[in-house]
Amino acid sequence: MDTFVQQLINGLTIGAIYALIALGYTMVYGILRLINFAHGDIYMVGAFAGFFLATQLGFAAGPSLVGLVIVLIGAMVIAALVGMAIERFAYRPIRKYARMTTLITAIGVSLLIENSFVAKLGAAPRAFPQLLQEQSYTLFGNAAISKSQILIFAVSIFLMLLLQWIIFKTKVGTAMRAVSFNLNSAKLMGINTDMIISVTFALGSALAAAGGVLTAQYNPQIDPLMGIITGLKAFVAAVLGGIGNIPGAVLGGLLIGLAETFVVGYGQNVGVPTTFRDAVAFAILILVLLFRPSGLLGSTVQEKV
Amino acid sequence: MKRIAISLLLVTSLLLAIACERKGGPGTSNSTGTIVVGYYGDLSGRTSNFGQSTKEGVLMAADEINKAGGLNGRQVQILSEDDEGRPEKAATVVTKLIDQDKVVALLGEVASGNTLAAAPKAQGAKVPMISPSSTNPAVTQVGDYIFRVCFIDPFQGEVMAKFAANTLKAKKAAIMLDFNSPYSRGLTEFFEAAFTKLGGQIVNKQSYTQGDRDYKGQLTAIRSASPDVIYVPGYYGEVGVIAKQAQQLGIKAPLLGGDGWDATQLWELGGDALNGDFISNHYSVDDPSPAIQKFVADYQGRYSKRPDALAALGYDAMKVLAEGIKKAGSTDGQKLRDAIAQTKDFSGVTGTISLDAQRNAVKPAVVLKLQDKKYIYQETIYPEGMGPQTKAAPAATTEAPSKAGN
Numbered sequence: 001m002d003t004f005v006q007q008l009i010n011g012l013t014i015g016a017i018y019a020l021i022a023l024g025y026t027m028v029y030g031i032l033r034l035i036n037f038a039h040g041d042i043y044m045v046g047a048f049a050g051f052f053l054a055t056q057l058g059f060a061a062g063p064s065l066v067g068l069v070i071v072l073i074g075a076m077v078i079a080a081l082v083g084m085a086i087e088r089f090a091y092r093p094i095r096k097y098a099r100m101t102t103l104i105t106a107i108g109v110s111l112l113i114e115n116s117f118v119a120k121l122g123a124a125p126r127a128f129p130q131l132l133q134e135q136s137y138t139l140f141g142n143a144a145i146s147k148s149q150i151l152i153f154a155v156s157i158f159l160m161l162l163l164q165w166i167i168f169k170t171k172v173g174t175a176m177r178a179v180s181f182n183l184n185s186a187k188l189m190g191i192n193t194d195m196i197i198s199v200t201f202a203l204g205s206a207l208a209a210a211g212g213v214l215t216a217q218y219n220p221q222i223d224p225l226m227g228i229i230t231g232l233k234a235f236v237a238a239v240l241g242g243i244g245n246i247p248g249a250v251l252g253g254l255l256i257g258l259a260e261t262f263v264v265g266y267g268q269n270v271g272v273p274t275t276f277r278d279a280v281a282f283a284i285l286i287l288v289l290l291f292r293p294s295g296l297l298g299s300t301v302q303e304k305v
Numbered sequence: 306m307k308r309i310a311i312s313l314l315l316v317t318s319l320l321l322a323i324a325c326e327r328k329g330g331p332g333t334s335n336s337t338g339t340i341v342v343g344y345y346g347d348l349s350g351r352t353s354n355f356g357q358s359t360k361e362g363v364l365m366a367a368d369e370i371n372k373a374g375g376l377n378g379r380q381v382q383i384l385s386e387d388d389e390g391r392p393e394k395a396a397t398v399v400t401k402l403i404d405q406d407k408v409v410a411l412l413g414e415v416a417s418g419n420t421l422a423a424a425p426k427a428q429g430a431k432v433p434m435i436s437p438s439s440t441n442p443a444v445t446q447v448g449d450y451i452f453r454v455c456f457i458d459p460f461q462g463e464v465m466a467k468f469a470a471n472t473l474k475a476k477k478a479a480i481m482l483d484f485n486s487p488y489s490r491g492l493t494e495f496f497e498a499a500f501t502k503l504g505g506q507i508v509n510k511q512s513y514t515q516g517d518r519d520y521k522g523q524l525t526a527i528r529s530a531s532p533d534v535i536y537v538p539g540y541y542g543e544v545g546v547i548a549k550q551a552q553q554l555g556i557k558a559p560l561l562g563g564d565g566w567d568a569t570q571l572w573e574l575g576g577d578a579l580n581g582d583f584i585s586n587h588y589s590v591d592d593p594s595p596a597i598q599k600f601v602a603d604y605q606g607r608y609s610k611r612p613d614a615l616a617a618l619g620y621d622a623m624k625v626l627a628e629g630i631k632k633a634g635s636t637d638g639q640k641l642r643d644a645i646a647q648t649k650d651f652s653g654v655t656g657t658i659s660l661d662a663q664r665n666a667v668k669p670a671v672v673l674k675l676q677d678k679k680y681i682y683q684e685t686i687y688p689e690g691m692g693p694q695t696k697a698a699p700a701a702t703t704e705a706p707s708k709a710g711n
Contacts, residue, residue, distance in 0.1 A: 003529040010521040124353040125542045127573035146553040264522030
């Protein structure tokens with residue numbers, strides 16, 4: 001029983017990170033119908049921004065809660081700026097062309113970010129400074145939860161509620177919903193759509209950066225290619241939940257995290273090797289798309305011509 | 306039409322220019338001038354600690370040789386290439402070193418997977434290659450031009466199994482292996498065989514792949530099998546994090562590893578979670594023997610840090626190669642190969658090196674305990690038919706295997 005609870009906690013921890021990243025995919029898709037493949041790399045940029053903030057501001061010496069807050073917010077701001085810059089310089093100029101053009105550009109931006117980081121910093125993993133005094137709390141039996149896991153749950157729940165508030169209770173949020181409903185009509189209603197798209201990228205990127213810093217606390221190893229697989233799985237999570245749907249992204253993230261962990265934990269008992277972990281995420285995606293093409297919470301929208 | 310003809314002409318002449326430029330590269334003069342030796346390793350990838358350390362050892366040895374008057378009156382030059390820790394890149398850079406730079410011999414790699422990719426190129430071109438530290442048995446089976454100056458995994462896996470069963474008195478072991486690495490799979494196989502032969506039991510086996518970040522799923526499954534020891538034959542990049550997550554899960558059983566753990570970066574990633582773990586390695590930096598202490602002092606003077614085993618093996622590989630060139634009196638591939646194959650009782654930093662018929666070095670291994678960023682010598686384990694079977698160090702632990710203070 002305690003092993004099961006432990007696996008549940010492990011799965012929810014990575015699931016929460018996937019959910020944070022999936023939100024960015026889903027928001028951008030909701031507004032632009034664009035799969036922003038560079039989003040996984042924003043997660044990496046966030047982790048590196050946190051790394052350099054922590055080392056440059058002198059927080060690397062020892063655990064400090066103030067340092068953690070500053071690093072977390074700083075990384076989110078930097079990633080938001082990077083996300084806005086990518087939108088401004090890579091996606092906006094080609095927005096009027098076919099959707100495929102933007103998609104391919106997104107893949108190009110992703111490769112550009114990854115490889116410039118490898119060229120500048122090397123692909124070797126770096127140790128992320130520990131800003132949180134790591135400690136484990138026993139729940140019962142052997143089941144334990146560590147401080148960094150609690151941090152992941154607390155911060156991601158807070159950020160998701162904050163996002164929900166922004167989208168449903170603020171003017172910007174209302175505008176975002178209007179743009180996602182119909183970009184051209186929103187423009188006719190006097191909404192500054194360019195600004196709203198920028199804000200969407202900033203919000204999504206900040207959430208991904210938070211995911212990056214939180215992962216780096218939980219698992220103090222960062223490298224320039226860390227966003228590839230994680231980003232891909234977050235994308236799967238967004239599609240699984242129903243791309244464009246915000247609660248769906250959270251649900252999808254948690255499901256993928258749990259599925260992965262349970263494959264590792266119990267797969268061997270039923271003859272599924274642990275190395276199938278990554279394959280399972282994608283198998284789930286295929287199954288869901290076969291039976292519910294719009295995802296678990298997605299609504300079927302008639303394509304308007 | 307005219308346009309096409311002109312551009313074709315331009316492209317052809319450009320290609321010709323590139324092809325001719327490197328003809329007569331640095332290594333062509335076969336009897337005079339410098340002796341060009343190729344080094345390839347991971348200088349910027351996930352295992353760059355390995356490649357850097359080895360390169361430093363190789364360069365230090367080459368400088369010592371040159372200061373002492375070179376080999377047969379010729380100076381040695383090391384040409385270094387970065388393979389980014391990727392097998393396909395290793396094959397490419399080795400082809401370049403052989404075809405363009407005309408190196409007389411090759412030194413590298415550390416990770417067996419990369420050496421295995423590059424070795425067929427060296428074998429095909431009949432350029433002797435000495436791997437400083439690839440321990441997978443398949444490496445030298447590629448052909449008779451491939452050598453190594455370290456022990457092999459059947460022995461290394463057995464060393465840890467013996468240490469676990471005999472010294473730590475472990476009965477139940479779990480294994481956590483890097484599924485895509487020939488090094489890790491080889492060690493797993495040999496550890497498993499030796500440990501079960503000694504009466505132990507493998508209670509759980511989990512795998513991960515290089516670059517994974519979360520190991521808690523596997524570690525939780527291992528924890529529920531409550532093993533006495535956990536064998537993690539991986540590379541430092543992943544192992545450091547595994548140790549940390551094991552600590553977070555409250556796993557008290559010590560982790561056991563191999564030479565792939567030995568890198569300064571291990572401590573940055575794992576920190577005090579590594580305390581109380583054990584690894585098998587090629588030499589102990591704290592060994593009081595004068596040869597080792599002279600090497601450690603020289604290396605520290607040159608690079609201001611303590612040498613890891615890979616630096617020492619890089620140094621030894623270069624020295625063994627130099628000995629071969631001296632003996633052969635030539636840098637001809639065939640003659641050099643024969644001379645290296647005859648290496649016997651060569652006293653290196655990492656022990657006395659004799660190459661057997663399979664071109665592997667037969668050497669003892671040491672077991673080290675990890676404690677506060679230090680490797681504390683535990684015992685030396687000799688291969689069958691060499692030296693005492695096990696020589697327990699005075700400080701060897703005999704208490705029940707459990708990480709103190711964790």
